[in-house]
Amino acid sequence: MSLRAWQNPWRVMLAVNVAVMAGVLIHKITLPPYVPYIHLLVDYHFGFVKRALIGAIVSLFTEKVPVWLVFALGGAVWVLTALLFVKLFRRTFGFDDTHMPLFVFTAGSPFFLKNFMHTLGHFDIYGCLFAIVLLLIPAQSTGFVLLATFFSVILILIHHIHLLMYVPTIAVIVILRHYLNAGIDRTNLAVGVISLLALGALFLALQFRGTMPIPAAEFTAYLKTRMADPSRTDLLNFSYIWYQPLAKEISDTWQRMPSNILGVPVFALLIWLHSPLWRYFADLIRSLADDFQRRIVVAGIAAVTAAYLIMFSMVFDYSRWISNWAVCLFLILHAVKALPSARVASPVAGDDKKTGVLGWIVTLIPRVGVIRPF
Template identity: 55%
Template sequence: MLAVNVAMLTGVFFNTVVTQPYLHYPYIHLLVDYHFGFARRALVGALVSLFTDQIPVWLVFALGGGMWFITAVLFTLLFRRTFGLGRQQIPLFLLMAGSPFFLKNFMHSLGYLDIYGCAAVISLLLAPARSMAFIIFSAVASIILILIHHLHFFLYVPTIALIVVIRYYFVQGLTRQGAFVGAVAVLALCAVFTAAQFFGRMNVPAPEFVSYLQSRIADASRADLPHFTHAFAFLWYRPLSKDIQEVWAHLSSNIACAPVFAVLIWLHKPLWRYFGDLIRALSSDRQRRFVIFGIILISAAYVPIFVVAIDYSRWISNWTVCLFLILHAVKTLPASHDVWPIQAEDSRTQAFGWIITCIPRIGIVRPW
């Protein structure tokens, strides 16, 4: 299964780089910076502009590939620290790392901004959480994610909040100082999101903005790139109401994919069963109830995303990845008894594992 997953990843990588099916979205995000003032979705482009004014196409795949590699390495380190990487843990590792929701889908959407949130969550799971510096670091990471893309406020920031509670407040307790720092962090995140969502639109005429973006294109021989910048510059002008209208226009086709998503999630049944066993094994009823409540809140946070953005495959994939990462945090909590790892010898588990392994990706808007 591991060999097939590697082959799948290689095939998805070459397909993404050669055919460039969704180049327009990540490429225009590298063109946009803070040249005209504060703007949403502009932090990555602003950092790139510190080093170069001309953006070649290969930079999309270089940055995306580098971020994917860092995320894959961090996840492997996290899994090894949480569960180990012996023979007994390999089935669990393959159900996570080989899931079409996770690394394979991030490879398909190479250059997109979702993976930054995933990498940030994994980093926080690996970082020490013995002082309030962990809360501050988590807040700073969350602010950076919101500046990268404001939807991270719903996409990965709620997962970060749950991890902070599990890793810091469950261990250190809720002190007056800790509560104050946490409250300030929440207020700061809400303020940054509000600024990005409602005050991050471009204030210059669209032709001027498009002209600036086209001046940053390095591949002058490609006639499609100026077309992309002209076609997708509306992302920095469109109000929230227009986003909602677009979702409603595609709602019937997206809802029609719900059974497919349900089956794909069900195929991870051995993993969900193990996750449930870990939660039930927690020695503290308070912690068990809070973890369940946190998962419900994280799931509820995805509802606004489904209302304002049509990329349902991406959102389902990221929600699943959040559950994978929360599982690691739950494993660190005190348990009343040991939970048996997923058994490789079970025939049903093997069947689920092979089906998951052979699915190359989930997609961006709709399955595949």
């Protein structure tokens, strides 16, 4: 490492982040992919069911699903997401020394790429990927709203919980990038309202009509025919989730609440470690030239947060939810930066000692986890 690089520790942090991500990957491939693998097996063979789109697409290319496909497919999506985020950050902020601390607090956050590596094969990253695409492409025409709706349909078919996880963030991006810039007319308003109604109807259909319509034993027998190694019956332990009603999910969540709530102080600490980023975000919102746009941004962040609070009360994968909530804010930050401003927001101070310490801590934390912290 050259002397010049050491004089800019934020670039060293990026190198360390890459090493940490590699370590997370090595650890991840040693773990059995219980939930991700079974999602590659389930398709629409028995009719319209929830959580079946990815498996249905996989079935078009192969009759037998090997375990390694979880890591190959998940890894490809992870790489694409990381590359597009780098492209997005370069276009929004650039990679000069002034904005390098902001890049470390986002791309190097344990909430983001490192946690997506830990949850490799899960469906969360697809919402992030589609949101980044919507931040990169032009947003002037009504076609942008239709594309966002199409992406949202795909996400809900992958897993209906995306209605709360990433669809609200996609809606905020559409409002900030299209409606605030192009204005509201009869056409785009009608498209937006119809899209919201259609997405709500699709969610309800999957939530209440999307359970597997056959006995569990028959379902498991079919999944074995899709496995490259049918002896790995341990990978089918989560087949019950295609039968579990919403009431049971909520009941299980609240039964676990007393122990899982103990992780809240850790989540609060992790959020606080990103305080330089949050201060910059708040100043960026305050710098907006239009007071109405400022209120829309605040309302959008509140709506996204409310959706995650609803998820917290329904499903107990708390580490994933808090991580994806932070990622949603990272993405909304880019949409806000593109709005007209009255002044330049104060960047994250790279020469501040406390900020540097927080940057190193964020860099060295490998991931947040799935349910409980770490």
